[in-house]
Amino acid sequence: MTFDYKKEYKEFYLPPKKPGIIDIPEINYIAIQGKGDPNEPDGEYKNAMGLLYGIAFTLKMSYKGEHKIDGYFPYVVPPLEGLWYQDGSDGDIDYSRKQDLRWVSMIRLPEFVTRDEFDWAVREATERKKTDFSKVEFFVYREGLCAQCMHVGSYDAEPATLQKIHEFLHEQGYKTDLSGQRLHHEIYLGDPRRTAPEKLRTVIRLPIREG
Numbered sequence: 468m469t470f471d472y473k474k475e476y477k478e479f480y481l482p483p484k485k486p487g488i489i490d491i492p493e494i495n496y497i498a499i500q501g502k503g504d505p506n507e508p509d510g511e512y513k514n515a516m517g518l519l520y521g522i523a524f525t526l527k528m529s530y531k532g533e534h535k536i537d538g539y540f541p542y543v544v545p546p547l548e549g550l551w552y553q554d555g556s557d558g559d560i561d562y563s564r565k566q567d568l569r570w571v572s573m574i575r576l577p578e579f580v581t582r583d584e585f586d587w588a589v590r591e592a593t594e595r596k597k598t599d600f601s602k603v604e605f606f607v608y609r610e611g612l613c614a615q616c617m618h619v620g621s622y623d624a625e626p627a628t629l630q631k632i633h634e635f636l637h638e639q640g641y642k643t644d645l646s647g648q649r650l651h652h653e654i655y656l657g658d659p660r661r662t663a664p665e666k667l668r669t670v671i672r673l674p675i676r677e678g
Contacts, residue, residue: 468541469543470541472543473546479491479670480546481656482615482617483616484619485616486615486635487614488613488641488675489612490611490613491609491611491613493608494608495578495580495605495607496548496574496608497574498573498603498606499515499519499602500571500572500604502569502570503568504568505570512572518598520544521598522585522589522592522600523574527544534591536579536580542577544574546574548575548654549655550608550651550652551652552570552647552650552651557645559651560629560651562626576605582605585605589601589603610649610672612674612675613674614635614643614675616628616670616671617668617669617671618668619665619667620667625671629671641677645673649674651671652674653671654670654672655667656670657669
C-alpha cells in the first residue's frame, strides 16, 4: 500500500476552514531558498520547482535502480510547501510587494531519507539530468505551536483568511510569533495550472505564542 502523508497526517495537511491550534514536530525537507515574485515567468521560484521535484522523484523512484535505501516504503510525494517573509517587515506579508518576497520552497522527506541518502539523490540527479542541483538543501524545520486553517480561493485572496486567523488568536489569548526562525507557512494542495483560482486549497499556518 502506498503511504500518503496527506491522508495519514490529516491534522497537518487537511485542516478545516475554521482556525485551530496545533503543535508541529521537527520535520525534514528538501528545500531551496530564494527571493522574488513567485509569479514571474522563468523567475527564480519557477526554476526552483524543477530542482525540488528532480530530487523528490529521484528518491521516490530509487527502488527501481541499484541503490537501495534502508527502510524504503512506497509513498506519494508530499505536497509543495513554502515559508515566506519580507525584509524590513514585522513578519506579515505585504501582497502588494511580491518582488520583495523571500521564500523557502520545500517538500517533505520520508523518514527513511537520511542526510547521506539525500546527498546520494543530489549526486544521482546531477549526473542523470546534467543539471546543477547545488542550491537544493536538506532542511530541518521545527515549527512548534501554530495556528492554521484551510484557505479556499486564489493566493491573492489570502489576506481575508489571515484576518480570520488573527481574530481567532485574539479571542483565544494568543499572538503571532513571526521571526527569522518562525515564518509564515503555506502548503499547496492544488495545482494552479490545472485548478480554477477560486477552487485552490492552501493550508495557511502561522507560528504563535501566548499573549
